[in-house]
Amino acid sequence: MARVTVEDCIDKLPNRFELVLLAAHRARLVSQGAPITVDRDNDKNPVVALREIADETIVPEDLREEFIHSMQKHVEVDEPEATEVPLIQQSGDMSIVNDAVDEDAPEMERMTEEDLLRGLEGMPPAESPGSQRNGY
Structure with a gap:
């Protein structure tokens, strides 16, 4: 193949923008030392990348990934996660994180979503910070 054109590659990759992105990426890989799958024929890396796409010597899906x-x-x-999430118990106004499960502790009550x-x-609506009712 003496010259490679977009028409040679467009049936392999129908989107021209994707073709440009993938060919440029492949050209960068070749310049970093990746082995080429076609004869170089004194061509530069972008031309080699386009020839590889046109000859289907590389898989476009692998190149895309x-x-x-x-x-x-x-x-x-x-x-x-290596361990289970610790249980949180309510004690007055403060929350206590319980890492260890105490066997003597009473079992926690389960509540359904409907409950x-x-x-x-049944709860009263929350007061906003700027409302007149809370005195601020």
């Missing part, structure tokens, strides 16, 4: 991964600043890893909603509906 590599590009996305290279653009990510923070990769979030979802790992399970919670009924209890919240």
Whole structure:
């Protein structure tokens, strides 16, 4: 292949903008030392990248995933927690975090969502900080 054009690659990647992004990413990888899959023929890295896409010697989906991964600043890893979340008990006006489960402590009462909603509906509305009723 003497010359590579967009028309040679557009049937492999129909979006021209994605073609430019992936070819530029592949050209950067080649300049960093990645092995090429076609003969260089004294071509520069962007031309080699386009020829690889046109000849389908690289998988565009793999290149797309590599590009996305290279653009990510923070990769979030979802790992399970090693321990259970500590229980929070109410003691007067202060909350106490209980890391250890006490076997002698009475079992906490479970409340259904419907019971919670009924209890919240019976409460008086909260006063806003700027209202006239609370004296501020």
